[in-house]
Amino acid sequence: MKQGKVTLLSAGPGALDLLTLRAARVLGEADVLLIDDLANPEIATLAPQARVIAVGKRGGCRSTPQAFIERMMCRFAKCGAHVVRVKGGDALMFGRAGEEMTALRRAGVPVEIVNGVSAAFAAAAGLGMSLTHRDHCAGVTFVTAHRQDGSAPNWAALAATGTTLAIYMGLHRVEALSAALLAHLDAHTPAGIVQWAGTPQERRMVTSLGRLAADVRAGGFASPAILLVGGAVAEAAMDAATTRQQREDVIARAA
Amino acid sequence: MKQGKVTLLSAGPGALDLLTLRAARVLGEADVLLIDDLANPEIATLAPQARVIAVGKRGGCRSTPQAFIERMMCRFAKCGAHVVRVKGGDALMFGRAGEEMTALRRAGVPVEIVNGVSAAFAAAAGLGMSLTHRDHCAGVTFVTAHRQDGSAPNWAALAATGTTLAIYMGLHRVEALSAALLAHLDAHTPAGIVQWAGTPQERRMVTSLGRLAADVRAGGFASPAILLVGGAVAEAAMDAATTRQQREDVIARAA
Incomplete structure (x- = not known):
């Protein structure tokens, strides 16, 4: 045999x-x-x-x-x-x-x-941004929003690294993780979300850390999704992203 | 046109x-x-x-x-x-x-x-380890050993994240970065190196952070190479890695 x-x-x-x-x-x-x-x-x-x-x-x-x-x-x-x-x-x-x-x-x-392509790379491609733009960071951290034992990752340390944060499986606790990161990062820190990255159903938005949780909920985003946080997200192509302002314009026109 | x-x-x-x-x-x-x-x-x-x-x-x-x-x-x-x-x-x-x-x-x-496969993924495949083994870490950080302005990344914060560290372009300053990490991580922290990851010339070794710099030099490793540091490296397949002990055995037999 x-x-x-x-x-x-x-x-x-x-x-x-x-x-x-x-x-x-x-x-x-x-x-x-x-x-x-x-x-x-x-x-x-x-x-x-x-x-x-x-x-x-x-x-x-x-x-x-x-x-x-x-x-x-x-x-x-x-x-x-x-x-x-x-x-x-x-x-x-x-x-x-x-x-x-x-x-x-x-x-x-x-x-x-x-090997293959991990979702955060496709998310960055969708937003038209480098994960590690050298004007903004020394690298990128891929992290899940919760540990095996239910504990949260060390957000203080993650924020202090100055790396772009690519957060997997974080959507259902976006309020808690945004709040945790806001204790260490400025509310104006650029943030993005890409749902179904790398698929025909891909949806994306660029906003700020301070508005991330509200914008994610208002935008009706759902899992699976990648959250991206850090200065490098500021380089996202505006034509690639549904920005908060664009979305608000859409909502305003629909009202 | x-x-x-x-x-x-x-x-x-x-x-x-x-x-x-x-x-x-x-x-x-x-x-x-x-x-x-x-x-x-x-x-x-x-x-x-x-x-x-x-x-x-x-x-x-x-x-x-x-x-x-x-x-x-x-x-x-x-x-x-x-x-x-x-x-x-x-x-x-x-x-x-x-x-x-x-x-x-x-x-x-x-x-x-x-998109494509970044070298650290191929390095982990070569060592037969997950980059994010959940018994050991909440994720993985991809970082270069130096910033655009010549400064070093925040090794204290990177160590405190508890993520696996995948260090690109670090080989030529492996002594300095090992020393910087040893100020924050135990000398027994598992560490690995993979040169030419994902190519027919691939070479790899598993050791500890405390011995990393010496073993890298003794093993004649050169760029391009990925350094991996963190508990997840302990799960590397021993048949996939040239361990320090195996290498020492080879040197001893050759002497």
């Missing part, structure tokens, strides 16, 4: 043509696809030969337990299958790849990674 | 098959390629129809002045050409894309972004 293996494959932010050439090739070789909730399900069209299993895991609801996913990957691989675990964005960013690699190594299953 | 435009295109970390499908398509449509020093020059094979111009800009030496690159892009685009500016990694990370977008917008030249 042939040796099975697992590939943790990055689906990118949504549009199928943002997959890498390597990802497309590996999908064509897969025996089993395990597709994450945040990955575009159309990715299965690139693996018509594969058995496809959806293993959604969004925010804890209707989710397939992590341990079950890991057991399933091991079982198929040990039967000789090439299992391709498809994750949204890049597999090595906020995707439980660490736990899965540990489980696979313990089970003696070979594991490979295929 | 047709309307020209500029695409800022991400070449990824080196291997051609880590380009996105969109990047490959756009390369096939280019009239002029301006290829950055850190991008794989073989990328030109995907644009056999294009005029290819190398515009190296590494560490200030033998470099094409930024203003000249921007003028050249504008000139070709205004003549109706589709100019594809190829940048290593993702175009929106440490690649002067911000300045270039500003210059192009001022000149009235349409500009598009094609």
